Every structure is written in C-alpha cells, then in structure tokens.
Amino acid sequence: MKAQDIMVSNVICVDMDERVPEVKNLLQQHGFHHLPVTENDRLVGIISDRDILRLVSPFIDSVSEQARDIDTLNRAAHQIMTRQPIRVKADTPVTEILTWLKKVDISCVPVVDEEDHVIGIITWRDLVNHAKF
Template structure:
C-alpha cells in the first residue's frame, strides 16, 4: 500500500519562530498530536503535543500561574522541536513506515515531496486504524 493512500492531509504547520502559545492553541483546537515545522516551505522539524506538555509549566492555565509559568508560553518552537525529522517520500510504501516506527522512537513520519516540502503525515494511530479495518473486514466475511 502506498503511503499516499494512508497519510493525513493537509498537514498543519508552524514556523520555528512561532511561540509555544501558538502551537499549544493548535493542539487545543484540533485533535492533532503533531505539527510539522516548516521554514521557507521546507520541513525542518516536528513538534508533538508531548513536547509541548514537557516544555510548558504545569501551572499554565491555572489561576495560580506566575509570570515565570506564563513565560514558558513564549519559548520558540525551535527550542523544543525535533530537528531534521525522519521522513519518507510520497511514493514510499506502508512497509517503509512500519520499518521506521520499529527502528526509531517516533510516533509520526512526515511525508515529503522531492523538494522536502511536507505533503502529508502518517502516525502510528493511522497504522493501528488500518490494521483494525483489515481485521474487521476479514472477521466480517
């Protein structure tokens, strides 16, 4: 199976210069767990909701938040993102992404075109959803 048939599109992106406040708001508004970081349309990194969770003060959003707690929202994405993420070309196959998930401690694989511009993303959840669909279709027969 080609990844182009499995990947999620369009991708949500941000800039390395964006603040964590911007990305945190994206995660709050969407059900996404990863945002691709682009600079001049090229993939340069990935930031996950877990990265944000670790980088922000646990007091952010609480009445007890201090100025120092709130200042963590002003950190830049470039400070916490995964730089030069593992990615695959759009013509890659399902087996290629499965191998990457097994070789690296990652939860998503950005899919890029020949210019390294992101065109989609595949997460481990996408793989699990596909397995469930295939299992259910075979069990139903």
C-alpha cells in the same frame, strides 16, 4: 501499499517562529498530536503534544504561577521542536514506515516531496486504520 495511500494530506504546519500558545492552541483545536514545523515551506522539525507537556509549566493559571512559568510560553517552535525528523516520500512502502516507527520509537512521520515540502503525515493511528488483519 505506499505512504501516499494512507497519509493525511491536509496538513497544518507551523512556522519556526510560531509561539508555544499558538502551537498549543492548534493542537487542541484540531485534536492533533503532531505539527510539522517549516521554514520557507520546507520541513525542519516536528512538535508533539508531549513536547508541549514537557515544556509548559504546570503552574500556569494557578495561584502558584510565577514569572518563570509564564516565560515557558514565550518560546518559539524552533526552540522545542525535534529537529531533522524522520521523513518519507509518497512512494515509500508502508512496511518501511512501520520499521521506522518501531525502531526509533516515534508515532508519526511527515511525508515530503523532493524539495522537502510537507505533502502529508502518517501517524500510528493511520496505520492501524488501514491494517488488514
């Protein structure tokens, strides 16, 4: 089995300059946990919901909110993304993807073509859904 056999191919990506509120909204609206970040349609990073949780002040929309808390929302995707994410090609064997997920402690890998355009994404959930026990 290869990456192309289990990847989700309708991938929503965000531009490097997209602001945190829009990234957060996309994650919540679609129930995603990861968003690839692109520049000129090429993969340059990935943002997870955990990255957003670490960044955004817990005081937003509370009585304790201050200007510095609101500033956390003004950051761009390129400021919070993981740069140079591990990526795979469509013909990468699933066993290799599993090895990467375990070795590097990540929960998804983008699938790219020869020009680094995102053509899919594989999460640990996709692997579990396709597992044969």
